[in-house]
Amino acid sequence: DIQMTQSPSSLSASVGDRVTITCRASQSIRSYLNWYQQKPGKAPKLLIYTAFDLQSGVPSRFSGSGSGTEFTLTINNLQPEDFATYYCQQSFSNPRTFGQGTKVEIK
Amino acid sequence: EVQLLESGGGLVQPGGSQRLSCVASGFAFDGYAMTWVRQSPGKGLEWISAISAGGLSAYYADSVRGRFTISRDNSKNTLYLQMNSLRTDDTAVYYCAREPHFWGQGTLVAVSS
Numbered sequence: 001d002i003q004m005t006q007s008p009s010s011l012s013a014s015v016g017d018r019v020t021i022t023c024r025a026s027q028s029i030r031s032y033l034n035w036y037q038q039k040p041g042k043a044p045k046l047l048i049y050t051a052f053d054l055q056s057g058v059p060s061r062f063s064g065s066g067s068g069t070e071f072t073l074t075i076n077n078l079q080p081e082d083f084a085t086y087y088c089q090q091s092f093s094n095p096r097t098f099g100q101g102t103k104v105e106i107k
Numbered sequence: 108e109v110q111l112l113e114s115g116g117g118l119v120q121p122g123g124s125q126r127l128s129c130v131a132s133g134f135a136f137d138g139y140a141m142t143w144v145r146q147s148p149g150k151g152l153e154w155i156s157a158i159s160a161g162g163l164s165a166y167y168a169d170s171v172r173g174r175f176t177i178s179r180d181n182s183k184n185t186l187y188l189q190m191n192s193l194r195t196d197d198t199a200v201y202y203c204a205r206e207p208h209f210w211g212q213g214t215l216v217a218v219s220s
Binding site (some may be wrong): 036 | 124144152153154157166202207208210211213220
């Protein structure tokens with residue numbers, strides 16, 4: 001199985017900050033990487049698919065980059081509604097494993 | 108509008124069984140693979156099973172292989188997860204998904220005596 005490792009596991013940031021979350025795969029997954037946002041009690045919401053494609057309706061302050069084994073989710077100009085937990089997921093092969101999550105908290 | 112509506116959650120004793128259902132609408136259900144993902148309380152997301160569009164191929168995480176069975180009835184636009192030999196660590200919210208874009212709201216399965 002492909003292991004997905006996210007870092008950091010949590011971070012504190014202020015409104016207006018730029019935030020970067022990293023996801024590493026244990027083997028190459030080409031560009032088969034998705035990013036989700038999850039708020040308490042809610043289902044995950046897709047932000048980015050195939051590494052850098054922005055899901056319809058998602059603000060352009062979210063962006064994704066990377067390929068192979070190293071990927072990044074960047075949030076520019078952090079907004080109050082962005083405080084949540086973020087997960088990466090590889091969709092290269094089954095089982096489609098998730099990272100352990102990164103909780104973005106208010107500083 | 109794509110909708111996925113899970114049902115079948117509840118309280119079950121260790122060693123017991125439960126069947127979850129997910130009714131899909133708003134898209135051609137028989138054209139898409141479907142997935143179950145779960146989330147234990149306070150924990151991260153765990154992909155547990157997927158099934159091909161036609162239902163001929165199924166995939167499982169090691170944690171549930173041999174105990175859970177995924178299936179689908181394309182005539183009813185419904186995805187199922189039969190869960191047997193349930194353990195306390197199977198306690199979770201179970202989501203069905205048409206990965207990666209569409210997710211249901213989840214159904215809680217609590218395994219406890």
